[in-house]
Amino acid sequence: MIPAVPASARAEAARLTALFRAAGAEPVETPILQPAETLLDLYGEDIRARAYVTADPLRGEMMLRPDFTVPVVRMHMAEGGDPARYTYAGEVFRRQETDPERPVEFLQVGFELFGGDDPAAADAEVFSAIASALEGLALRPSTGDIGLLRAAVEGLETTAPRKAALMRHLWRPRRFRTLLTRFGGQAAPDAARAALLASADPLGGKGPGAGPEIGLRSAEEIAARIEALREDAAAPPIPAEQIALIDAILDLSETAPNVLSALRDIAVDLPAIGPAVQGLSARMEALAARGIDVDALPFEGSFGRTSLEYYDGFVFGFSAPDRPDLPPLSTGGRYDALTRVLGGGKGVRAVGGVIRPELVARVQEGRA
Amino acid sequence: MSIRLGVPSKGRLMDKTFDWFGARGVTLKKAGHDRGYAGAVEGIEGVELVLLSASEIPRELAQGRLHLGVTGSDLVQEGIAGWDLKLRVLAPMGFGGADLVIAVPQAWVDVEGLEDLDAVCADFRRRHGMRLRIATKYHRLVREFLRERGVADYLLVDSQGATEGTVRNETAEAVADITSTGETLRANGLKVLPDGLIHASQATLFKSREAPWMTEDRALLDRLTAQLGV
Numbered sequence: 001m002i003p004a005v006p007a008s009a010r011a012e013a014a015r016l017t018a019l020f021r022a023a024g025a026e027p028v029e030t031p032i033l034q035p036a037e038t039l040l041d042l043y044g045e046d047i048r049a050r051a052y053v054t055a056d057p058l059r060g061e062m063m064l065r066p067d068f069t070v071p072v073v074r075m076h077m078a079e080g081g082d083p084a085r086y087t088y089a090g091e092v093f094r095r096q097e098t099d100p101e102r103p104v105e106f107l108q109v110g111f112e113l114f115g116g117d118d119p120a121a122a123d124a125e126v127f128s129a130i131a132s133a134l135e136g137l138a139l140r141p142s143t144g145d146i147g148l149l150r151a152a153v154e155g156l157e158t159t160a161p162r163k164a165a166l167m168r169h170l171w172r173p174r175r176f177r178t179l180l181t182r183f184g185g186q187a188a189p190d191a192a193r194a195a196l197l198a199s200a201d202p203l204g205g206k207g208p209g210a211g212p213e214i215g216l217r218s219a220e221e222i223a224a225r226i227e228a229l230r231e232d233a234a235a236p237p238i239p240a241e242q243i244a245l246i247d248a249i250l251d252l253s254e255t256a257p258n259v260l261s262a263l264r265d266i267a268v269d270l271p272a273i274g275p276a277v278q279g280l281s282a283r284m285e286a287l288a289a290r291g292i293d294v295d296a297l298p299f300e301g302s303f304g305r306t307s308l309e310y311y312d313g314f315v316f317g318f319s320a321p322d323r324p325d326l327p328p329l330s331t332g333g334r335y336d337a338l339t340r341v342l343g344g345g346k347g348v349r350a351v352g353g354v355i356r357p358e359l360v361a362r363v364q365e366g367r368a
Numbered sequence: 369m370s371i372r373l374g375v376p377s378k379g380r381l382m383d384k385t386f387d388w389f390g391a392r393g394v395t396l397k398k399a400g401h402d403r404g405y406a407g408a409v410e411g412i413e414g415v416e417l418v419l420l421s422a423s424e425i426p427r428e429l430a431q432g433r434l435h436l437g438v439t440g441s442d443l444v445q446e447g448i449a450g451w452d453l454k455l456r457v458l459a460p461m462g463f464g465g466a467d468l469v470i471a472v473p474q475a476w477v478d479v480e481g482l483e484d485l486d487a488v489c490a491d492f493r494r495r496h497g498m499r500l501r502i503a504t505k506y507h508r509l510v511r512e513f514l515r516e517r518g519v520a521d522y523l524l525v526d527s528q529g530a531t532e533g534t535v536r537n538e539t540a541e542a543v544a545d546i547t548s549t550g551e552t553l554r555a556n557g558l559k560v561l562p563d564g565l566i567h568a569s570q571a572t573l574f575k576s577r578e579a580p581w582m583t584e585d586r587a588l589l590d591r592l593t594a595q596l597g598v
Contacts, residue, residue, distance in 0.1 A: 041378045044520050045511050095510070097449040118507060167489060168483070168520070175518025178483065192480060202477055211474025211557040215535040217492060217500075 005091070005358065008365070010356035011109055013089045016109040019133050020087035025111055028073035028086045030095075036061035039070060042310070042341065050092050057175075059226060064093035066111050069310070069335070070342065073350065077343035081151065082115030083122075089357075103358070112352030113259045120279060122351050123314040125337040130185035130318070130330050130353045131292060137363055139318040139329060143256065144175035144303025146274045146333070151191070152249050155272020158183060158238045161228060170306055180246065185237030197230050256284055258301040283314060289301040314351065320363045330355045331361065370414045370591075371585050373451055374428055374437035377405055377419035381571060384463045385438045388571075392596045407515050412595060414588050423447075430454045432578030435585065442546065442569035446506045456575045459598035462536065464571035468506055470564030471553045472542045473535055481563045483515050485542070489521040493540065499523035501541035505564070509545040513566045532556040 021027060030111055036062070039047050051066040065071060068088050069080065076084060089109040096102045111129050116122045153166045162183050169175040181187050196202050203219055203226075245266055252259050263277045288294045305316030313334030320326055332353020340347030375396060376382045386396045395410040396417055407417030419432060425439035426447040438461070444451050472479050479485055493502040501523045504510050509523060525540050534540040534553050546569070547553055550560050573596075581589070 040523070041499075045522060045524055046515055048524075049509070049511055049515075100450065165487065165490070171520060172520070175486070178518070182483075190480070196477060203475075208483075211559070213475045214473050214557045215541050216496065216538055217473070217476065217488070217541055219475070221491065221495060222476060224479055228506065229478060309399040 005105075005107055006219040006361065008361040011111050012360050013107050016133055016355055016357060017087055017089045020109070020111045020129065020173045023111070023129050025085040025087035026070060026073065028088050029090070030065065030068055030075065030088065032065055033062045034065050034071060035059065038064045038074075038342070039063050039066070039117050042070065042338075043067055048097055049052045049097055056118075066094055067092050069112075069338070069353070070351070072110070072112055072248070072352075073335075073339055073342045076112075076114050076350075077339060077346065077348075080114055082348065086110075086112045086114075090334060101361055107357045108354040110352055112350065114350045115348050116210060117314070118286075118361070119283035119334070119349055119351070122154045122292050122349065123283050124292070125312075126332060126353055127235060127287060128290040128292055130332065130355060131315075133355060134318055134330060134360070137320070137329070137360065139363075140162070141297060142303050142317045142319070142328075143297060143299050144301065144305075144306055144315045145276065145280055145299075145313060146315055147279065147285040148249060148301070149246075149271060149305075151276040152270060155270050156238055156242050156246075159232065159235050159345045161232065162235070162238070173302075173305055179355045180243055183238045184240060184243045193229075196231075197226065197233055202226050204222055226322050234349055242267070249273075250297065254299060255282075255347045257300045258293050258296040259301075260284065281312075312337045316353065320359075323363060323366065326359055326362065329359045369375040371435035371588055372416045372418050372419055372433070372579075374418045374425045374439075375407070375410070375437065381438075381440075381464055382419070385461070386443045388463070389596070394592070395509070412588075412592055413497070415592060426451075429574055429576040430578060431578050432580065435576055436484065436582070436591070437576070438571060439563040439574070440464055440466070440569050441572045442506065442567055444464050444572070444574065445567060446509050448507070449499050454576070454578050456577060458573040458575050458593065459596070461571040461573060464549045464569075466546045466569050468509060468544065468566040468569060469553075469560045470502070470510075470544050470566065471532075471547075471558040471560050472555075473549075473556055474559045475560075476598075478585060479561070481561055482514075483520055485522050485561065485564075486519040486521075488502065489519065491587055492566070493521045500542065501525045501540040502542045502544055503527035503534040504544035505531070506544060506546075509566050512517040517563075532558060549555075 036053055052064040054062050056062050070089060072086055073192050088112060091105050093105050096104055114125050115328050149170060153163055154161060165179055166210060169179060184245035201325050203223055203353065205257060234268060248266055260281055267273050267277050284294045304311050311333035317328040318330040319328040329352055334351040336347060336349050375385050389396045393411050399406040405419040407419045409417045421437045423443055424551055426433045426444045430448045444455060448454060479488055488501045491585045496519045499521050503525050505528050507524055511536040514522065527534055531543050532546040533556060534543060535558065536556060538555045544566060551558060
């Protein structure tokens with residue numbers, strides 16, 4: 001038997017919604033059933049493990065919304081103004097394949113800010129709206145910035161295809177590491193691969209190994225990739241010092257001011273992160289202006305790398321240090337790129353976060 | 369009191385299972401006429417033989433309607449979420465072996481492993497405007513394997529049979545299929561990726577953690593496992 005949402009969580013959701021409305025957000029609702037295709041294109045097959053899939057005879061595969069971000073972005077891209085602030089509250093649904101203790105249905109209350117011309121101010125507005133909604137719970141904030149890592153990858157002295165490959169796997173730390181090792185020239189050389197690339201006619205001969213041409217992937221595509229592999233093999237490895245700089249960014253775990261000063265040192269050797277470091281500095285000022293204790297605010301270089309892969313800038317979370325058994329009570333971040341994907345190429349700035357009222361209620365009850 | 373043992377109801381898997389138990393002094397046999405599904409056990413008291421489809425045994429074990437069951441480990445791992453919370457392996461039985469593998473066209477001379485496959489997935493999506501399709505009936509196992517290995521931008525398409533033909537028919541670009549020697553895959557112009565072994569399956573004797581295990585049942589299980597030497 002799945003327990004219904006407790007009354008305490010409903011009350012908490014109502015309190016949060018009122019706070020976000022008072023902060024200028026317009027309440028919006030979204031359908032529970034979402035077209036599966038959009039979510040699959042965005043998240044890949046993994047989403048099937050996390051979302052309930054069902055089928056409609058006319059509309060095809062549908063998913064019970066695993067979060068509000070996608071439908072809210074779609075709604076905004078279709079009809080929203082600039083800037084726009086939204087709040088929503090309702091159930092999201094998550095399949096649990098391994099842990100029967102985790103809820104499959106829970107409330108989320110969100111606050112999202114689209115548009116505007118000052119991303120640092122928008123980041124600070126969303127963070128402080130959520131921080132003040134959770135005031136008094138003595139939660140531990142976490143912050144990070146995916147934009148820093150993106151800028152660092154963009155700034156590597158290497159080829160565009162290598163940068164694209166690394167960028168594609170920012171959210172898969174293991175694969176990212178494998179690629180970095182390979183591009184750094186540290187992976188063991190592969191004799192078969194070397195022979196293939198050295199061959200004058202790698203597709204020809206029809207000898208052993210070269211089977212019939214079947215399927216949609218054409219010989220021309222295979223030839224094009226072999227050409228790309230040859231170019232890659234001829235490209236110089238990414239210098240070890242540059243890989244060390246990426247590692248230095250990933251390993252950052254300090255208060256925001258200390259991270260900022262470390263990043264300014266790193267930027268001397270990796271100037272491409274300059275604008276992102278400026279952005280961090282501007283965000284810290286905007287946070288301080290809203291009364292956030294920036295001197296004590298933790299910052300981790302890797303934070304947000306293993307969550308859903310749409311955040312591309314500021315990322316944050318709030319968890320209860322005395323409740324390691326609970327997931328974060330709140331998470332959020334900036335997702336400008338997602339709006340471009342869902343807006344058919346037209347993008348806007350967007351930042352937002354969600355709170356889970358059930359978890360707030362459980363933390364309060366646990367301490368009562 | 370008795371414990372219920374589920375065994376595949378036909379074919380080689382049934383015969384081999386009967387042989388395996390027989391070699392250990394426990395005789396399993398079909399009771400009555402040959403096409404029926406009633407069974408009998410000789411050599412130990414209190415074990416009830418239930419003959420049913422190998423594909424139904426995982427579910428019956430997970431729901432606790434069987435105490436023990438023989439089926440392929442692939443069917444258990446694919447069919448039961450969190451299978452190791454609900455079932456325990458008593459003994460791999462050494463037959464019914466088959467590997468769940470990822471295979472791609474032999475013509476893909478540029479693909480020698482999962483890292484290549486992942487790169488090709490990215491290329492393919494860019495060129496064709498759709499994700500590279502992998503045909504399989506083992507959705508959970510394949511998805512978990514590819515997530516763990518960091519392969520992205522693929523699409524699983526369901527194929528309940530003749531999976532090795534899907535690439536030629538252009539309903540998929542690659543397959544994840546069960547094979548014992550790889551011969552059928554090769555005959556269809558496919559090659560197995562060396563690091564693409566998802567699961568090495570074999571017939572396995574499982575114990576249900578969900579079934580009602582009375583004190584007498586446990587004692588009976590101890591006698592049975594002692595006799596089987598597992």
